[in-house]
Amino acid sequence: MTNAKSLWLHAAVILLLFALNFLLPEYHRGIFSRVMVLAVFAMGYNLAFGYTGLLSLGHAMFFAAGLYGAGLTVYHLGWSIWPALGAGLLAGTLLALVVGFLALRTTGVAFMIVTLMFAQVFYLTTLYFTTYTRGEEGLVLPQAMRTLALPGASFSLTDPATRYMAALALLTIVLGLTLILVRSPYGRALIAIRENEERMRMLGYDVFANKLASVVISGLICAAAGAAYAVLFGYVGSGFASIQYSILPLLWVLLGGGATTLGPLIGTLFMFYIIDTASDYTTAYLLVVGLALILLILYFPKGIAGTVRERWLPWLP
Amino acid sequence: MAFGPYLLLATLEGLVTAAVLALMALGLSLVFGVMRVVNVAHGEFYMLGAVLAWWFASLVTGHPAIGFLLALVLSPLVVAAIAFVAERLVLSRLNYEPEATIVATIGLLYIIQQLALTFYGPEARPVQAPFDMRISLPWFGYSAYKLAVIAASILMMLATWFALTRTKIGLVMRATQYDRETAQAFGIPVGRVYAGVFALGAALAAVAAVLIVPIQQAHYLMGLDPLLLSFIVVIIGGLGSLRGTVVAAILIGLSDGIISMFFSPTLAKMLATLLVALVLVFRPQGLFGTVAR
Numbered sequence: 001m002t003n004a005k006s007l008w009l010h011a012a013v014i015l016l017l018f019a020l021n022f023l024l025p026e027y028h029r030g031i032f033s034r035v036m037v038l039a040v041f042a043m044g045y046n047l048a049f050g051y052t053g054l055l056s057l058g059h060a061m062f063f064a065a066g067l068y069g070a071g072l073t074v075y076h077l078g079w080s081i082w083p084a085l086g087a088g089l090l091a092g093t094l095l096a097l098v099v100g101f102l103a104l105r106t107t108g109v110a111f112m113i114v115t116l117m118f119a120q121v122f123y124l125t126t127l128y129f130t131t132y133t134r135g136e137e138g139l140v141l142p143q144a145m146r147t148l149a150l151p152g153a154s155f156s157l158t159d160p161a162t163r164y165m166a167a168l169a170l171l172t173i174v175l176g177l178t179l180i181l182v183r184s185p186y187g188r189a190l191i192a193i194r195e196n197e198e199r200m201r202m203l204g205y206d207v208f209a210n211k212l213a214s215v216v217i218s219g220l221i222c223a224a225a226g227a228a229y230a231v232l233f234g235y236v237g238s239g240f241a242s243i244q245y246s247i248l249p250l251l252w253v254l255l256g257g258g259a260t261t262l263g264p265l266i267g268t269l270f271m272f273y274i275i276d277t278a279s280d281y282t283t284a285y286l287l288v289v290g291l292a293l294i295l296l297i298l299y300f301p302k303g304i305a306g307t308v309r310e311r312w313l314p315w316l317p
Numbered sequence: 318m319a320f321g322p323y324l325l326l327a328t329l330e331g332l333v334t335a336a337v338l339a340l341m342a343l344g345l346s347l348v349f350g351v352m353r354v355v356n357v358a359h360g361e362f363y364m365l366g367a368v369l370a371w372w373f374a375s376l377v378t379g380h381p382a383i384g385f386l387l388a389l390v391l392s393p394l395v396v397a398a399i400a401f402v403a404e405r406l407v408l409s410r411l412n413y414e415p416e417a418t419i420v421a422t423i424g425l426l427y428i429i430q431q432l433a434l435t436f437y438g439p440e441a442r443p444v445q446a447p448f449d450m451r452i453s454l455p456w457f458g459y460s461a462y463k464l465a466v467i468a469a470s471i472l473m474m475l476a477t478w479f480a481l482t483r484t485k486i487g488l489v490m491r492a493t494q495y496d497r498e499t500a501q502a503f504g505i506p507v508g509r510v511y512a513g514v515f516a517l518g519a520a521l522a523a524v525a526a527v528l529i530v531p532i533q534q535a536h537y538l539m540g541l542d543p544l545l546l547s548f549i550v551v552i553i554g555g556l557g558s559l560r561g562t563v564v565a566a567i568l569i570g571l572s573d574g575i576i577s578m579f580f581s582p583t584l585a586k587m588l589a590t591l592l593v594a595l596v597l598v599f600r601p602q603g604l605f606g607t608v609a610r
Binding site for chain 1: 545
């Protein structure tokens with residue numbers, strides 16, 4: 001029963017987003033496309049932070065690995081979209097495997113600092129190889145290269161409607177994947193590790209392997225978001241590897257609700273519109289981000305979806 | 318210039334970096350040691366110290382030393398007051414839970430940074446050094462002020478060490494660090510001690526900033542690099558170990574000065590950060606720390 005309910009809810013969300021493609025004015029459709037891709041980033045982060053309880057401050061490197069993996073192969077090697085996306089995913093997954101293997105030897109505060117530092121090394125690397133990446137200024141992928149070939153047809157990703165649909169497709173896949181994942185025995189094990197690691201170890205679970213798998217899947221999802229961002233919006237720059245992009249997914253997940261499947265999407269959407277509205281009145285949007293972080297952690301630590309689940313809908317996954 | 322004098326210059330520059338870094342890292346280490354709070358906003362307290370130093374110095378006319386001394390006294394006080402309020406309003410309500418405080422101090426970082434940008438602006442502005450003297454060495458002249466910075470930093474560290482080990486306040490702080498609950502049972506106002514330590518940590522960062530503004534200009538983004546460097550110093554020195562922090566600051570400051578004089582600074586930073594991350598992975602207690610209780 002609850003299974004069916006949550007499936008219907010997720011299907012309804014996807015359908016609603018599909019319908020919005022035809023209803024939204026151009027400006028807001030553009031924002032929604034971006035939000036959906038970044039929400040995928042937040043969903044990847046949520047798997048590590050929300051479900052497994054790993055507070056990482058370095059997830060920008062996985063996003064940026066996907067971004068550069070796809071962007072550089074398109075720009076310098078002239079790869080078409082599919083292999084470029086594959087390169088992005090591979091780069092993010094491998095990076096997550098190595099970083100996870102090293103960083104998971106630490107816990108708590110040390111884990112946070114280690115991930116922060118690895119991400120900083122990645123950021124500095126993108127600056128160091130500025131001949132290829134053009135550093136902060138970044139690369140703009142030429143429009144002609146951004147065509148997606150599907151059997152029987154090819155689409156230009158520069159067209160707003162195609163871009164919206166491509167973002168929605170990615171969101172649907174990742175949302176479905178996380179839904180399956182967190183309801184599987186493996187997902188339950190991750191939550192149990194978050195709640196009591198010692199007990200899980202005593203029960204005979206390989207905690208390290210489970211956490212590593214969580215970081216790798218999380219990195220894979222973030223890289224998918226990064227790779228999609230590169231080909232959909234055609235811009236690849238060091239800014240996406242900076243500390244700010246490690247903190248933003250944390251903010252989105254906290255706002256939407258950690259350890260909920262829909263929370264990251266809600267949080268990203270809300271934060272985007274809060275900043276968008278605030279920037280009509282003031283240029284000080286970082287102030288809004290800072291205040292939001294403090295107020296959330298003080299008064300609203302479970303986020304929107306988390307509070308809804310606690311008060312009204314206990315079956316929400 | 319021959320290699321020898323060149324190395325001497327690099328060493329001197331490294332020592333200046335080390336002096337400032339040691340003060341800042343000491344503040345970070347103190348806050349982490351006593352409160353177990355990772356203060357991500359520490360770099361912004363440093364930045365705030367520098368920006369306020371410029372503001373105080375611009376208020377007075379006359380000899381530059383007056384403005385500088387005014388800044389040296391007032392800027393850390395104001396920063397400490399801000400930190401005190403932030404601790405009481407935010408951190409204490411979070412029960413010092415590590416992850417929640419990290420998120421909250423990130424929020425604090427953005428707020429301070431944005432306010433600095435709004436009210437101070439994006440320009441970099443210098444503060445005039447209190448005295449303008451060059452000590453001429455056989456190979457090159459060297460600013461006497463930079464040597465004074467090293468001396469001032471050593472004095473500040475000795476004062477902190479004295480306060481921690483020889484005074485009642487230090488005793489109370491160490492008792493709180495050692496065992497919070499027992500300290501409370503003995504009537505130590507733990508909450509106020511925490512607020513005081515947080516303010517002291519911020520003040521140390523501000524002092525470091527006031528000392529550096531005559532050399533580097535005050536800018537609203539100047540906090541990030543020193544924050545990462547102090548993280549590195551605190552980790553290498555062993556989280557919570559004050560002696561380790563000072564040794565590590567000298568080590569990092571010197572190698573930073575020497576490496577960035579001979580190699581690309583980006584590459585140097587990259588390798589140093591990677592190295593430190595690996596130290597933390599394989600020796601979580603730091604190079605000088607002992608295994609945590």
